[in-house]
Amino acid sequence: MDLEAIPGVGAKTAERLAALDDAERALTDGDVAALARAPGITEGQAARIARGAIRERHGDTSRFLRTDRARELYDDALALLQERAVTDYAKRRVETFYPSASADRIEEVRAFVTEAMARDADPTVVEALSGVAPLADPGGLRVRERCLATSEAETYARAERAFPELSVELVEDTQDLAELARGYATVVALDESFAGLDLPGDVRVVPDPEARVDEVLPERLLAFFAENRARLLAAADAHEAADLDAPCDLDALRDGLDRLDADGTVKGDAELGRLQDAAADVDAAVSTGESVANDRLREVIQARDVTIEGADLLSLVEQGARVDTLLDRELADEFDEAVAAAREHVVDALRLDDHADLAEGVFRDDPHFPVERDEAAVSRLQSELDAARDRRAARLKADLASDLNALRDPVEALVSAALELDVELAVARFARDFECVLPTFEGRGVDLEGGRSPLLDVEFAEVDPVDYRVEGVALLSGVNSGGKTSTIDLVGLTVVLAQMGLPVPAERVRLERFDALHYQAKSQGTLDAGAFESTLREFGGLVTDEGNRLVLVDELESITEPGASAKIIAGILESLDEQGATAVFVSHLAGEIREATGFDVQVDGIEAVGLVDGELQVNRSPVKGRLARSTPELIVEKLATAEDDAFYDRLLGKFAE
Structure with a gap:
């Protein structure tokens, strides 16, 4: 794999990744923990690199999120997932999910999600996962009672590189070796020529130490297991609680860890x-x-x-x-x-x-x-x-290392599976907390039934469900605080989640696979001339873009005078309609815009059904083809009905003109 072909990976980062034992597998699997073991690579960088590798594998070079507000929706979606993850690994791992225009990438994630949604987030499993973390490589190990000895300079250099935990000594003859044996509990001679000699003390001849690391330096393996004891036990508990098939004998693992002290020494003898x-x-x-x-x-x-x-x-x-x-x-x-x-x-x-x-x-x-x-x-x-x-x-260390050696690779898989389980459970909990379904990709536009936004500042159970279908270009009208912005937020979030391959908070969703999402958030007040020009340039680039796009715009009229705004928005809608884009423009000027538009633009309305004790009562699902009445009209209507006064009747009549 050409590491520098991955977006965001330069020569220096590629060199760091190359230091990993199996960088290609880690990149293919999106293994953030393994990538973070590369020197100088943080977990955040690892997540970005993994995401870049996924993009490169799927040829997914396009940028789906085209505006700040679109990216905010993605960040909100990630945050909802991360809140349901237990381990730091899972919080980073879900960052490899991103909204994509690639059908292959979306289906890859949907396959993962389908299995994840079948998981049961049992509290016992979640509790066990709280102790799981990526395995750590212990540092600073130094063994002083044992040394390596050789008479060959090349062997000396190789041994120093392979065994930095041990002293390596150059000797000329057996007399030097015997002298070393008086100062060390054990001397490991690396030259075949020393074999068969009768020397005082504990002198062993091991000509191929790299192939017999657990015999020459059992402390290395024992330090690994001692350092990761809590992680391994938590991963074993998680496997049992979740009824997963473990890649190793968990009883043998626990027995080995019971024989090992926290400092890597053998206990119980x-x-x-x-x-x-x-x-x-x-x-x-x-x-x-x-x-x-x-x-x-x-x-x-x-x-x-x-x-x-x-x-x-x-x-x-x-x-x-x-x-x-x-x-x-x-x-x-x-x-x-x-x-x-x-x-x-x-x-x-x-x-x-x-x-x-x-x-x-x-x-x-x-x-x-x-x-x-x-x-x-x-x-x-x-x-x-x-x-x-x-x-x-x-001897005890060598015996225990021999027993644990067979578990070294399986425990990597054990912890990796537990960490991936946490990712699956985060998805499962998200799907259940927000009553999600997997969407269907077919047809044009977005067809949403029973959608409820998890981004509102109320308990999710209290959120009113919304039905809304968008095909082509539409204007969305409605009273103040009626839910226009939250409706297009819901549409945007639905598309972001769907194109991440994730389930969406609705009873049913059908949508087309979009190439990009443009979401223009509500402007804070009228713009000055320079800002107004910059905003128009953004829309100029938008309407000349290619591909099927979803465009969401919230009250663009606030950027300038109402009369000019209606004409500008009408022109933008005409261009988007000619391109076959899907768009929803929220506006209080829907009537004026409709009159200025050169085609029969769809106008949908979030209708207020009345005022009760001063509180606005709203039907949150937009009604197709209906211009919603304003809050002032509702108040005037209430007064005209309640008061016997021609003044209020005259005002109400103005709304019908």
Whole structure:
């Protein structure tokens, strides 16, 4: 795939995407999470790139949303979907849905939506999804108790690139290798020439480390599972709650995660726990052992009467003897018993089941007081326990990594499926919340039955349904606050959703597949000369455009004087009619425009049925072929009916002229 052919992807972005393991699949599937793993690519950028890739795949180069108001309707539609998504991924993923003129793209989304609408957004599923997120790659991993060793410069460079978590050492011969083995719990030799040699310590020969990563560096895989534990468990729960077929054995996954601690170490192994405790407690155990020996000796010395004849004392003094000599001569057995007790304490305290011999040298055999540790022997004991602990941990890590390795790819699919489920449920909840149906693409224009806008500032259940059919060019008239703007908003939103491939909030919808949507929102007051000219230029470009377009315009007459506005709008309608466009112009000047138009323009009306307690009562569905009465006419009619006054009758008669 030519990455730079994707709209919005330049050379630098293409280079970043190329760093992904499978950029083409991610682009084809619209996998925003995978694309966001590319260096320097945010989730927002990933959504735009995915959308561009979809456009490129379908040859969808046209711009459907031609005005700011049209784009606002699209943003509103996206927001309604995103509000019903649980995960950040799904909120971004729905951004890959966009209104398109491509029949293939629309049908692609409709196929997805058809399956999604059959989903049940059970609260248990939604709760489980709240903990799901794209899998993260842990960073900053460093393993210090193991190193790689090689005598070849090329192998050294390759190992440094492949295993940045480990130290890589250059060695010349087996002597260098043996020296390394004294400083590391495990040395992994990468040269075949070292195979079969008898070396001290834990030295392994692995000539092809890249093919045996889980053996050489099990911490990498374990760190991945530890980092993503919560996400994986949530995804497993979501699969079970939604009764989805999982791509892996969920019990095996949970068992593996139960054996893994938050820092990527293996938990639950008694022997490793013993060695960890022993290595951590060496100094404390030896110090207590010293106290045990010295307390016993002190008690013995205090209770013992020692008689030394003068000649012996003189001889000892002449020889420079100290109390140690007296201990050796008078209390040798007691000293041996005290040291034995000290050693026994160290063995018991550290539970040195298979390292008891190392405790023998911790206290010297020659009588002396106070009894003190042999620092070299203590250091050897510490080093041996550290190495035994690290070797045990490495074996356990390798075993667990071997078990989890088979789950590495399936858990990617597990989380991906859970995230896509959230996208489906967002669509399903949208469809149910707003009682949506999939529209039918046939015929001309838009035919809407029982449509209700979810964009109004009232509860959706309280929205009055609207029936409206538009074919060709029409003027929409009606009283103030009667729902003219909300009606064309509903028409625009219906077309946007339909051409995104999504369901629409109505009982039934039939429409043609449009090439573009132009929606000119209501202007805020009369425009100055420059702004007025700019607006006319926009409409000049609109009427010379090609393709079947839907044009929605809200009270264009507000841009200038009413008389001139009616003539301008009439001219625009004539051009759109000649091109066979579908258009709805909302206007309070519908009668004047109709008179100025050179063809029999359709005028529809949102009728007010009367005033009740000062409140306007309106039939929200436009009536075809009827110019709606204004609010002032209704008020005058009410007064003429209620009051016996010729003045009101005269005013009412003016409306009929």
